Amino acid sequence: MDALYNIAGHFVDANAITAIEPLGNGLINDTYKIMVKGESKPKYVLQRINNAVFTDVEMLQNNIEAVTDHIRQKYERQGVKDIDRLVLRFLKADTGKTYVYEDEKYWRVMDFIADSYTYEAVTPENAYYAGRSFGDFESLLTDLEAPIGEIIPDFHNIEFRLKQLEDAVSEDRVGQMCEVEVQKFVDKIREAAERMCLGERLYREGKLPKRICHCDTKVNNMLFDKEGNVLCIIDLDTIMPSFVFSDFGDFLRSAANTGAEDDPDLDNIHFNMEIFKSFAEGYLEGTKSFLLPIEKENLPYAATLFPYMQAVRFLTDYINGNTYYKIKYPTHNLVRTRAQWKLYEEATAALPEMEAVLEGFA
Ligand code: GN1
Ligand code: MG
Numbered sequence: 137m138d139a140l141y142n143i144a145g146h147f148v149d150a151n152a153i154t155a156i157e158p159l160g161n162g163l164i165n166d167t168y169k170i171m172v173k174g175e176s177k178p179k180y181v182l183q184r185i186n187n188a189v190f191t192d193v194e195m196l197q198n199n200i201e202a203v204t205d206h207i208r209q210k211y212e213r214q215g216v217k218d219i220d221r222l223v224l225r226f227l228k229a230d231t232g233k234t235y236v237y238e239d240e241k242y243w244r245v246m247d248f249i250a251d252s253y254t255y256e257a258v259t260p261e262n263a264y265y266a267g268r269s270f271g272d273f274e275s276l277l278t279d280l281e282a283p284i285g286e287i288i289p290d291f292h293n294i295e296f297r298l299k300q301l302e303d304a305v306s307e308d309r310v311g312q313m314c315e316v317e318v319q320k321f322v323d324k325i326r327e328a329a330e331r332m333c334l335g336e337r338l339y340r341e342g343k344l345p346k347r348i349c350h351c352d353t354k355v356n357n358m359l360f361d362k363e364g365n366v367l368c369i370i371d372l373d374t375i376m377p378s379f380v381f382s383d384f385g386d387f388l389r390s391a392a393n394t395g396a397e398d399d400p401d402l403d404n405i406h407f408n409m410e411i412f413k414s415f416a417e418g419y420l421e422g423t424k425s426f427l428l429p430i431e432k433e434n435l436p437y438a439a440t441l442f443p444y445m446q447a448v449r450f451l452t453d454y455i456n457g458n459t460y461y462k463i464k465y466p467t468h469n470l471v472r473t474r475a476q477w478k479l480y481e482e483a484t485a486a487l488p489e490m491e492a493v494l495e496g497f498a
Pocket of ligand 1: 161162163164165189351352354371374397446
């Protein structure tokens, strides 16, 4: 713990800190809340940046600063109130940067937004606001001039993810390929591959643009107030140029799943059309100033692509011996694969209904 106090001391007065405790349940970074003297609520968030995943921390923080500064300036011009509850603010360390490097680890500190809540599941009403917020977020960034780097190259490129799976299968580093179930998933993934690579094909044909997207729009990456309105979008590490499918599809992957991302009971997992409907309605409102027909038409595809891609990623990690995602037990990534595959099947079955809903919003 002393080490954490020392690190926090680069950003804030270490003598004022009364406690540093774990916060949240991200699969990539380690996050803590910092309590200070005289305040009953946490004051800051301390985060260790996983630099095995985000290898270019300088680019990472530049991206995040460019985006948060841009949004903050727009809100200021619009006279929006309470901006510090709506956009994250990163503290400058004594090095002049928004991060420090110590003992081969990278750290950053941001303000804690008090009286905010995260959820693992949403109601249709929350989903509408979430759609609006992610749509507005993309919309606010359409005129961002500062360059945004591709922080994880090919992050949501399904062709690349499939290639990583194929590499894992041929290397078979830990002997997982003798499991019948693993081979069965590989076969099913291959069977659907061509159809699922649609986005990349449209991009190569020059029909589909990339925009600045959040790229990790899980429900638990938004802060809500106690009335259920969205306050702030958090977890900005993966902001990068991508198809709008990323933000649309990844949100539904968590929000429209009636079960958990790693639900061991597949009967819990269905695709919730009410959530789809509300989220899509909000998203279309937020993005109406820029969304092209080709993007809108393929939103149902996006809702199937993300559980598919996540199944590919979890299975790849399982075959590689669990080197990427934090796991709680040895078969965790396989259990996650099963759950994501079930969701992919449910979303695929719901495609005609999704299309009908979108037509209704025309
Ligand atoms: C990771 O850390 P977290 O939970 O916000 C991952 C996402 C996955 C997600 C699966 C950088 O996000 O892409 O969809 O786990 N982030 C990265 O839960 O790989
Ligand atoms: Mg997160």
